[in-house]
Amino acid sequence: MRSRFAKLYPRSDSPRIVRAPGRVNLIGEHTDYNLGFVLPVALELETQVAAAPSNDDWIRIYSANLACGTQIRLDDIVSAQPRSDWTDYAIGIVRELHLRGYRLRGQNLLVESNIPQGAGLSSSAALEVGIAMALAPGADAGALAELCLAAEVDFAGVPCAIMDQFACLFSEAGSAMLLDCQSLVRRAICLPEHASWLIVNSGVRHALGASAYRRRVEECAEALRAIRAVAPGVGSLRDATLDHLKLEMSDTARRRARHVITEDARVLALVEAVENADLTQMGTLMTASHKSLTVDYDVSCAELDTLVDIALAREGVHGARMTGGGFGGCIVVLLNENAVAGFLSSVPQEYESRTGQKATPYRCNPSAAASAIP
Ligand code: GLA
Numbered sequence: 001m002r003s004r005f006a007k008l009y010p011r012s013d014s015p016r017i018v019r020a021p022g023r024v025n026l027i028g029e030h031t032d033y034n035l036g037f038v039l040p041v042a043l044e045l046e047t048q049v050a051a052a053p054s055n056d057d058w059i060r061i062y063s064a065n066l067a068c069g070t071q072i073r074l075d076d077i078v079s080a081q082p083r084s085d086w087t088d089y090a091i092g093i094v095r096e097l098h099l100r101g102y103r104l105r106g107q108n109l110l111v112e113s114n115i116p117q118g119a120g121l122s123s124s125a126a127l128e129v130g131i132a133m134a135l136a137p138g139a140d141a142g143a144l145a146e147l148c149l150a151a152e153v154d155f156a157g158v159p160c161a162i163m164d165q166f167a168c169l170f171s172e173a174g175s176a177m178l179l180d181c182q183s184l185v186r187r188a189i190c191l192p193e194h195a196s197w198l199i200v201n202s203g204v205r206h207a208l209g210a211s212a213y214r215r216r217v218e219e220c221a222e223a224l225r226a227i228r229a230v231a232p233g234v235g236s237l238r239d240a241t242l243d244h245l246k247l248e249m250s251d252t253a254r255r256r257a258r259h260v261i262t263e264d265a266r267v268l269a270l271v272e273a274v275e276n277a278d279l280t281q282m283g284t285l286m287t288a289s290h291k292s293l294t295v296d297y298d299v300s301c302a303e304l305d306t307l308v309d310i311a312l313a314r315e316g317v318h319g320a321r322m323t324g325g326g327f328g329g330c331i332v333v334l335l336n337e338n339a340v341a342g343f344l345s346s347v348p349q350e351y352e353s354r355t356g357q358k359a360t361p362y363r364c365n366p367s368a369a370a371s372a373i374p
Contacts, residue, residue, distance in 0.1 A: 041364065042167055198340065269285055
């Protein structure tokens with residue numbers, strides 16, 4: 001990283017480097033913007049951002065993966081316009097730092113990542129957090145989480161919630177993070193040592209900015225409005241119960257709310273199963289989550305369903321589900337360690353022969369939050 005930075009910016013000082021991990025969500029999908037519970041894990045897959053002051057008032061950001069960059073003068077940052085590509089996350093952070101009074105100087109940045117994009121492993125939050133930490137060293141992590149989310153919602157235009165930024169900024173190695181998206185209280189959940197986790201990328205790319213995610217947010221709001229018309233004490237779908245689903249609302253809104261209500265319960269039940277080291281129950285809950293996302297929330301796709309089916313048919317697999325926003329991306333699988341080799345040697349092949357798509361598996365070793373690299 002350092003030598004590539006020196007080649008790209010020969011007149012710059014030696015840069016500070018920040019690593020920001022991707023994340024996989026074990027359970028609790030589409031619950032964050034409904035102020036419920038999520039259980040993400042930070043990954044070893046990460047984005048690194050190197051930054052050093054430039055001698056002018058330009059911010060230059062170069063992506064080694066995409067072999068292209070963007071640049072903007074600090075004076076122009078407030079009037080910057082989104083371009084609907086990766087630069088929105090980067091420029092959005094610079095803009096948000098500026099708007100919040102961080103005193104920025106010109107900087108040269110280099111970004112490099114091994115998190116697959118559009119795979120539901122939160123490459124965008126890793127980019128945001130990496131750039132924010134590189135430009136505002138020493139800033140409070142809670143403030144950065146909020147700032148990164150604001151950049152994503154306001155500048156990149158994705159109406160998402162806080163899970164990804166929190167997972168990136170607060171995860172602990174070896175643990176998942178139970179996050180209450182209403183109070184933002186989080187608890188590290190130590191995962192059973194004999195549990196192995198694999199992520200398998202379906203090779204189908206999801207476009208999170210796509211209208212479907214936005215539509216789900218609106219459909220949940222519609223369900224909430226219907227419930228609040230009769231039960232004004234219900235502040236979010238997190239407070240709703242299955243009884244509320246008997247109220248007058250569209251069938252779509254009812255199914256979306258049913259997913260959210262049952263998914264919140266599954267998160268808490270999974271945490272209990274983790275604490276009892278009950279892999280069978282953990283797996284059952286993960287698979288039930290997938291079914292709910294498929295049937296009630298309509299965010300899965302044929303390839304993800306096929307991948308889950310193939311995974312579940314393997315001996316030693318306790319459960320599997322799609323993870324992230326959906327419409328493609330990855331599944332996450334809970335299995336016995338002695339089943340991993342057999343899984344890796346057979347599942348991608350079977351998936352390819354059934355769908356024509358290439359599956360890429362990753363080991364999921366719960367890693368630590370974003371940090372500066374000494
Ligand atoms: C995306 C968003 C998250 C969350 C998930 C679905 O990853 O960035 O905030 O809503 O979808 O659980």
